[in-house]
Amino acid sequence: MYEHDVIVVGAGGAGLRAAIAAHEEGADVAIVSKLHPVRSHTGAAEGGINAALREADSWEDHAYDTMKGSDYLADAPAAETLCKDSPKETIKLEHWGMAFSRDDDGRVSQRPFGGLSFPRTTYAGAETGHQLLHTMYEQLVKRGIKVYDEWHVTRLAVSDEERPEDRTCHGIVAYDVQTGKIEGFRARNGVILATGGLGQVYDHTTNAVANTGDGVAMAYRAGVPMEDMEFIQFHPTTLPSTGVLITEGVRGEGGILYNENGERFMFEYGYANNLGELASRDVVSRAELTEVNEGRGIEDEYVHLDMRHLGEERIIDRLENIIHLSEDFEGVNPLDAPMPVKPGQHYAMGGVETDENGETCITGLYAAGECACASVHGGNRLGGNALPELIVFGKRAGHHAAGKDMEEAKITTGKVGDYEEAELESPVQLGEVGIGEDVVADGGAAADSGASVSGADLVQRTVEDERETVDALLEKEDGIQHAEIRERVQKSMTRNVNVFREEEALKDALRDIREARELYQDVYVGDKSRTFNTDLLQTLETRNILDIAEGITLGALARNEFRGAHWRKEYQERRDEEWLKHTLLSWNDGEPELWYKPVILEGENKTYEPKVRSY
Amino acid sequence: MSTQVPEHVEDESSAESVSPGKQKRDQKKRERAQRIQEQREAEAAEKARSEDDTYHLKVFRYDPEVPEKQEPRFDDFYVPYKQGMTVLDALMWARDHYDSSLTFRHSCRQAICGSDALFVNGSQRLGCKTQLSDLAEPVRIEPLPHADVVKDLVVDMEHFYDQMEAVEPYFQTNSLPDGELDEQRQTRENREKVKMSTRCIWCSACMSSCNIAAGDNEYLGPAAINKAYRFAMDEREGEDMKQRRLEILEQEHGVWRCQTQFSCTEVCPKDIPLTEHIQELKREAIKNNLKFW
Ligand SMILES: Cc1cc2nc3c(=O)[nH]c(=O)nc-3n(C[C@H](O)[C@H](O)[C@H](O)COP(=O)(O)OP(=O)(O)OC[C@H]3O[C@@H](n4cnc5c(N)ncnc54)[C@H](O)[C@@H]3O)c2cc1C
Ligand code: SF4
Ligand code: FES
Numbered sequence: 001m002y003e004h005d006v007i008v009v010g011a012g013g014a015g016l017r018a019a020i021a022a023h024e025e026g027a028d029v030a031i032v033s034k035l036h037p038v039r040s041h042t043g044a045a046e047g048g049i050n051a052a053l054r055e056a057d058s059w060e061d062h063a064y065d066t067m068k069g070s071d072y073l074a075d076a077p078a079a080e081t082l083c084k085d086s087p088k089e090t091i092k093l094e095h096w097g098m099a100f101s102r103d104d105d106g107r108v109s110q111r112p113f114g115g116l117s118f119p120r121t122t123y124a125g126a127e128t129g130h131q132l133l134h135t136m137y138e139q140l141v142k143r144g145i146k147v148y149d150e151w152h153v154t155r156l157a158v159s160d161e162e163r164p165e166d167r168t169c170h171g172i173v174a175y176d177v178q179t180g181k182i183e184g185f186r187a188r189n190g191v192i193l194a195t196g197g198l199g200q201v202y203d204h205t206t207n208a209v210a211n212t213g214d215g216v217a218m219a220y221r222a223g224v225p226m227e228d229m230e231f232i233q234f235h236p237t238t239l240p241s242t243g244v245l246i247t248e249g250v251r252g253e254g255g256i257l258y259n260e261n262g263e264r265f266m267f268e269y270g271y272a273n274n275l276g277e278l279a280s281r282d283v284v285s286r287a288e289l290t291e292v293n294e295g296r297g298i299e300d301e302y303v304h305l306d307m308r309h310l311g312e313e314r315i316i317d318r319l320e321n322i323i324h325l326s327e328d329f330e331g332v333n334p335l336d337a338p339m340p341v342k343p344g345q346h347y348a349m350g351g352v353e354t355d356e357n358g359e360t361c362i363t364g365l366y367a368a369g370e371c372a373c374a375s376v377h378g379g380n381r382l383g384g385n386a387l388p389e390l391i392v393f394g395k396r397a398g399h400h401a402a403g404k405d406m407e408e409a410k411i412t413t414g415k416v417g418d419y420e421e422a423e424l425e426s427p428v429q430l431g432e433v434g435i436g437e438d439v440v441a442d443g444g445a446a447a448d449s450g451a452s453v454s455g456a457d458l459v460q461r462t463v464e465d466e467r468e469t470v471d472a473l474l475e476k477e478d479g480i481q482h483a484e485i486r487e488r489v490q491k492s493m494t495r496n497v498n499v500f501r502e503e504e505a506l507k508d509a510l511r512d513i514r515e516a517r518e519l520y521q522d523v524y525v526g527d528k529s530r531t532f533n534t535d536l537l538q539t540l541e542t543r544n545i546l547d548i549a550e551g552i553t554l555g556a557l558a559r560n561e562f563r564g565a566h567w568r569k570e571y572q573e574r575r576d577e578e579w580l581k582h583t584l585l586s587w588n589d590g591e592p593e594l595w596y597k598p599v600i601l602e603g604e605n606k607t608y609e610p611k612v613r614s615y
Numbered sequence: 616m617s618t619q620v621p622e623h624v625e626d627e628s629s630a631e632s633v634s635p636g637k638q639k640r641d642q643k644k645r646e647r648a649q650r651i652q653e654q655r656e657a658e659a660a661e662k663a664r665s666e667d668d669t670y671h672l673k674v675f676r677y678d679p680e681v682p683e684k685q686e687p688r689f690d691d692f693y694v695p696y697k698q699g700m701t702v703l704d705a706l707m708w709a710r711d712h713y714d715s716s717l718t719f720r721h722s723c724r725q726a727i728c729g730s731d732a733l734f735v736n737g738s739q740r741l742g743c744k745t746q747l748s749d750l751a752e753p754v755r756i757e758p759l760p761h762a763d764v765v766k767d768l769v770v771d772m773e774h775f776y777d778q779m780e781a782v783e784p785y786f787q788t789n790s791l792p793d794g795e796l797d798e799q800r801q802t803r804e805n806r807e808k809v810k811m812s813t814r815c816i817w818c819s820a821c822m823s824s825c826n827i828a829a830g831d832n833e834y835l836g837p838a839a840i841n842k843a844y845r846f847a848m849d850e851r852e853g854e855d856m857k858q859r860r861l862e863i864l865e866q867e868h869g870v871w872r873c874q875t876q877f878s879c880t881e882v883c884p885k886d887i888p889l890t891e892h893i894q895e896l897k898r899e900a901i902k903n904n905l906k907f908w
Contacts, residue, residue, distance in 0.1 A: 038817050039728040087796055094798045097786025099813045106800030130727055138785035208722040241699045244725045328744050480651060483711035527716030529680045532766040535715040
């Protein structure tokens with residue numbers, strides 16, 4: 001067994017920042033990551049980092065834009081923390097040498113982005129995430145922080161108290177990808193989940209293949225609620241064939257969207273009369289799909305994004321990477337022709353419920369970055385607000401886990417305070433299939449039966465559980481392969497739980513997920529080797545995809561209103577009287593349980609009053 | 616076609632200890648799973664049979680643990696072609712439909728994570744960035760040369776990482792502005808100068824293509840030297856630091872080993888002018904009047 005003060009799971013922007021912060025506090029910290037840090041998906045971020053850096057700008061304006069963008073479902077203490085800390089954290093990256101784009105006076109450049117009232121998106125060409133990830137990894141090397149790379153974390157070692165709020169996380173179980181060895185990692189102070197996105201729940205996504213929502217699913221099964229899962233962001237400009245992202249920076253710099261008739265539809269059809277292409281992402285995604293559905297799409301599938309008029313020089317200076325992406329993945333040179341684009345799954349606004357210090361309701365368990373939901377994005381994330389989230393909340397989680405005194409959180413987690421129980425409506429049975437029967441690949445939390453065992457013992461027992469699971473999976477000689485199950489879920493989610501949502505389709509998705517769960521009971525791994533067994537690992541990931549797909553769909557079915565990215569055919573209005581609340585799903589003995597908690601709209605000096613969102 | 620389509624063996628071993636009800640359910644489940652699997656394989660074979668739009672891949676296979684795979688070999692896969700299909704797409708298709716043990720690294724699918732550098736038809740390329748339609752058939756896919764193979768197409772990257780770390784790959788300066796909100800200034804020209812060098816995704820294609828690196832295990836190699844260039848040329852680090860960086864670079868296994876063969880520059884998927892960067896560092900080293908080997 002390995003032992004450290006703080007263990008960070010994941011080495012994207014959030015994980016690296018958390019590790020550096022814990023190290024600053026003097027903790028013995030280690031990162032455990034299934035990919036080598038520089039392979040993390042943060043490297044794919046293109047557009048930029050929002051930070052109120054200029055004299056004419058203010059964090060208060062940024063917070064206002066964020067709350068409005070969220071459709072009043074973000075918690076003000078989290079949104080304000082994001083906006084207040086972002087300038088300092090962004091400049092810290094500059095001090096660490098990050099290669100930001102520069103203005104003539106040598107200062108870092110900023111550009112306009114959707115839904116922002118000031119051009120406050122700081123960027124490094126169209127490869128901001130790559131520059132950020134590498135800069136941060138360099139700092140890790142500089143500090144000599146230990147990284148266990150290509151170690152795949154499969155379980156959390158959490159004590160088995162009745163209420164999640166009484167549980168403690170003592171460590172994790174991970175699988176050395178190269179050798180197949182399964183080992184425990186004990187965390188004396190805390191575990192920080194920074195496992196990133198969950199785009200692989202869908203088949204058309206901008207996300208990497210590794211983004212299977214592992215952290216959210218592991219925490220969920222250990223007792224931490226999933227929050228606001230129904231809010232999935234679909235990015236309006238992804239390449240139709242692969243889902244590769246064309247940054248919002250293209251529209252920020254003046255790129256224009258056209259339909260098949262060559263009409264600038266954002267204005268022509270009144271989707272966003274003021275901001276046009278720069279309206280927020282949910283608005284533009286719906287506009288595009290409406291064009292396609294009404295027969296004005298190109299090849300009944302996509303629309304055009306044109307940036308030719310920006311001129312070659314400006315494009316090369318600020319968006320060069322886009323030329324390569326469009327050429328390599330779609331065969332279109334955007335200097336000569338408009339790019340085909342359509343909406344694709346891009347970001348999960350929901351995730352592991354945390355407070356603004358990154359802590360969950362389980363003692364010693366933290367989450368930061370895209371897998372977490374401190375609730376800064378609410379119903380819709382503004383472009384450029386995720387990268388600051390990584391550094392701001394990654395740092396806070398790192399400090400907190402390492403024992404730094406933090407101000408008490410204003411956001412509550414777990415079932416405390418004024419939460420509201422709810423009824424779950426589903427056409428099929430939910431959750432685990434036939435608990436008690438041997439679910440071969442159950443990856444749940446440490447269902448530890450003993451009363452008071454030490455942290456190390458608990459980790460060890462969880463390791464043994466996991467070894468049994470993996471042995472059983474590898475011994476099984478026939479059955480169904482994960483690729484089949486995964487594909488069914490992905491297809492169903494794209495068909496039924498996409499930009500536009502209807503009750504019957506959501507129920508269909510639940511039926512499909514149920515069927516996939518039943519199939520999963522019979523899953524087997526074809527590859528019997530312990531060496532670099534990606535078949536086995538993807539089989540374990542598929543389990544996470546199932547739980548998350550169910551969470552998204554249940555949340556979407558429960559929320560019968562139209563808010564942010566969540567559009568419901570039967571409910572074409574935002575209903576503030578009833579729905580200024582967060583959806584939470586808890587894994588209660590293998591069955592999802594739905595409940596709500598109120599949104600916090602009181603900020604430091606003001607209360608954010610819900611207004612109609614128009615752009 | 617030598618793909619291993621799994622055989623369906625009835626598993627009776629655990630039948631005795633379970634209830635008849637469960638046995639029946641299990642049986643039904645197995646049957647359903649088998650049906651689905653057979654259907655899939657039939658579909659896959661059907662798709663692959665329409666010769667015109669299949670691509671023939673010859674893929675390197677090796678697994679130290681599995682007796683049949685201990686002796687390296689090539690497997691043939693016939694993958695149905697779709698417009699825009701990349702080498703990575705084809706590998707994923709082969710894995711998901713024919714042989715789930717086919718192993719390779721990949722993640723982003725968009726040439727930014729650097730994990731799927733492969734040896735394709737005799738040169739180093741990113742699988743995700745290489746269109747099948749640009750390649751002659753059969754498409755031969757091998758792990759990167761000059762690295763230990765862990766399994767199939769996966770190579771050991773430790774040596775590459777060690778070389779990257781040998782050049783102090785992090786920003787160092789003594790003159791940060793005082794205020795935590797004050798950035799360092801950098802001219803647009805200077806950023807432009809280092810821009811290409813900052814694009815490296817650590818794929819190790821360059822290292823794998825370099826004859827000198829193949830012969831001299833201690834040679835820093837193009838990627839690490841480029842990483843050092845990224846800092847040495849960044850005006851924010853200052854002159855003292857530049858001296859120090861040049862000292863690291865002009866050591867015995869540093870820049871002077873490069874024989875300007877340009878193979879690294881040719882294969883770099885990020886178009887980094889590696890050879891040029893190395894040459895420029897050699898010139899800097901001379902300018903600084905440092906001794907060289
Ligand atoms: C194409 C694209 C462009 C974007 N552009 C922007 C932008 O311009 N501005 C912006 O603000 N946001 C942008 N976003 C959003 C933002 O980039 C992501 O939300 C953010 O990078 C996620 O970072 P992370 O640290 O949370 O996770 P990631 O960077 O995805 O890292 C996750 C880490 O967790 C590890 N991991 C996962 N599961 C396990 C496991 N089971 N065991 C061990 N390790 C595990 C992985 O190895 C990886 O290291 C973009 C997103 C995408 C997909
Ligand atoms: S320099 Fe180019 S080829 Fe070499 S590791 Fe970096 S990206 Fe790959
Ligand atoms: S899969 Fe990331 S570089 Fe090819």
